[in-house]
Amino acid sequence: MSIAQVSNHHFLIRRVHSLLGLVPIGFFLTFHLFLNLTALRGAKQYDLVINTMQSFPGIFIVELIVIFIPIAAHAIYGTWVVYTGQTNVLRYKYARNWFYLIQRISGLYTFVFVITHVYLLRFGEANFANLSEFMSQPLGLSFYVLGVLLAVFHFTNGLWAFAITWGLTVGPHSQRVWLYTLGVIFVLMSVIGMADIFAFLK
Amino acid sequence: MSEQKTIRLKIRRQDGPNKPFRWEEFEIPYREKLNVISCLMEIQKNPITASGVKTTPVVWECNCLEEVCGACTMNINGQGKQACSALIDQLEQPIVLEPLTKFPIVRDLMIDRQIMFDHLKTVHAWIPIDGTYNLGSGPRMAEVKRQWAYELSKCMTCGCCMEACPQVNPRSKFIGPSAISQVRLFNAHPTGEMNKHERLSALLNEGGIADCGNSQNCVRACPKEIPLTTSLADLNRETNKFAINRWLRK
Numbered sequence: 001m002s003i004a005q006v007s008n009h010h011f012l013i014r015r016v017h018s019l020l021g022l023v024p025i026g027f028f029l030t031f032h033l034f035l036n037l038t039a040l041r042g043a044k045q046y047d048l049v050i051n052t053m054q055s056f057p058g059i060f061i062v063e064l065i066v067i068f069i070p071i072a073a074h075a076i077y078g079t080w081v082v083y084t085g086q087t088n089v090l091r092y093k094y095a096r097n098w099f100y101l102i103q104r105i106s107g108l109y110t111f112v113f114v115i116t117h118v119y120l121l122r123f124g125e126a127n128f129a130n131l132s133e134f135m136s137q138p139l140g141l142s143f144y145v146l147g148v149l150l151a152v153f154h155f156t157n158g159l160w161a162f163a164i165t166w167g168l169t170v171g172p173h174s175q176r177v178w179l180y181t182l183g184v185i186f187v188l189m190s191v192i193g194m195a196d197i198f199a200f201l202k
Numbered sequence: 203m204s205e206q207k208t209i210r211l212k213i214r215r216q217d218g219p220n221k222p223f224r225w226e227e228f229e230i231p232y233r234e235k236l237n238v239i240s241c242l243m244e245i246q247k248n249p250i251t252a253s254g255v256k257t258t259p260v261v262w263e264c265n266c267l268e269e270v271c272g273a274c275t276m277n278i279n280g281q282g283k284q285a286c287s288a289l290i291d292q293l294e295q296p297i298v299l300e301p302l303t304k305f306p307i308v309r310d311l312m313i314d315r316q317i318m319f320d321h322l323k324t325v326h327a328w329i330p331i332d333g334t335y336n337l338g339s340g341p342r343m344a345e346v347k348r349q350w351a352y353e354l355s356k357c358m359t360c361g362c363c364m365e366a367c368p369q370v371n372p373r374s375k376f377i378g379p380s381a382i383s384q385v386r387l388f389n390a391h392p393t394g395e396m397n398k399h400e401r402l403s404a405l406l407n408e409g410g411i412a413d414c415g416n417s418q419n420c421v422r423a424c425p426k427e428i429p430l431t432t433s434l435a436d437l438n439r440e441t442n443k444f445a446i447n448r449w450l451r452k
Contacts, residue, residue, distance in 0.1 A: 086371035086374075100416065164416055164434070170439065175431075
């Protein structure tokens with residue numbers, strides 16, 4: 001029962017996991033969805049933006065530190081978090097309980113989606129033609145639509161829990177107001193995401 | 203002639219901790235305003251199943267019969283609640299009775315809730331006032347604070363929140379919402395506040411506050427309507443402040 005034996009590593013890891021979801025992953029997701037809107041202006045414009053991005057000096061280091069490591073850490077620890085839960089939605093059919101389950105499903109799906117997405121585009125060839133071809137297959141298209149929607153859901157629903165984890169929304173009223181606000185953000189981000197995908201269908 | 207009304211119950215039976223379970227159905231004559239306990243007492247008088255097979259009386263626990271002790275908590279139609287305040291007239295039949303699933307089973311509907319009391323010890327859910335001399339009267343508690351703290355003190359350690367929590371399971375060490383809410387209660391007390399650091403420190407450990415998954419089932423399942431999710435969010439804020447402050451002063 002001695003306090004001296006208590007270690008704070010667990011608390012620290014969980015708080016870092018929560019923080020990574022917003023900084024930098026959430027910000028990166030938002031930036032990524034907005035940047036891809038350039039695809040709406042056609043293949044030439046899009047390829048130009050991608051080439052400019054990829055020719056930044058030291059882009060690999062930035063990607064590694066700001067994108068790859070945070071996402072890998074969040075996803076690997078998140079998978080452990082999923083393992084330590086045990087859903088009971090069939091007995092306790094509350095909306096929040098379903099969100100608890102969907103948060104975990106969307107997290108796992110996004111993990112698989114991001115691995116495939118990075119493998120195909122970052123290590124493969126990232127250009128308009130390549131993406132258009134992938135999207136022209138019904139399976140490829142549904143993989144992307146689901147990937148974007150679930151990633152956006154995971155981010156926005158994650159922000160709802162983030163506000164509780166950091167003690168911002170304490171009471172049920174503020175939690176409800178934040179829920180509705182995030183509902184609007186979810187719709188907006190989804191629309192942007194769908195516009196990104198639509199751009200490659202032409 | 204009107205049809206003879208009956209109450210049908212389906213009970214999960216298990217003779218001991220590592221014994222196989224079986225389902226038994228019972229049918230007892232209908233009476234107005236019965237609760238689950240009175241049905242179990244009716245079965246105890248004459249333990250014969252609906253199909254006429256003689257069986258052993260069903261084992262269950264109960265004490266207060268007024269929803270303040272928590273001893274008779276069991277799964278009634280799939281939801282954890284007290285058998286004494288579960289009224290037959292409000293339940294769908296057959297009424298399915300099962301023991302709580304988050305605790306070791308003793309027999310039939312009787313389970314061992316010891317782990318919840320161990321968790322109260324882990325978080326120091328008491329106010330240490332023992333000493334070698336008279337410490338005098340403690341500081342006063344503001345009336346507004348007393349009013350919300352009283353709500354938290356209604357916890358009877360029944361286990362409904364543990365049963366509903368997806369984070370309480372054999373793969374996780376989560377101590378559950380009830381013990382965490384008690385930290386808020388004892389930290390709110392003017393004398394208890396003096397040992398605040400011990401309770402907050404305990405919550406930083408594995409199984410502590412960080413293991414909450416925000417499914418918010420606990421606040422819906424609590425028979426005493428304790429604002430458990432408010433306690434959790436409030437203690438998230440307190441533990442963050444405490445941990446950062448302690449680290450900065452190290």
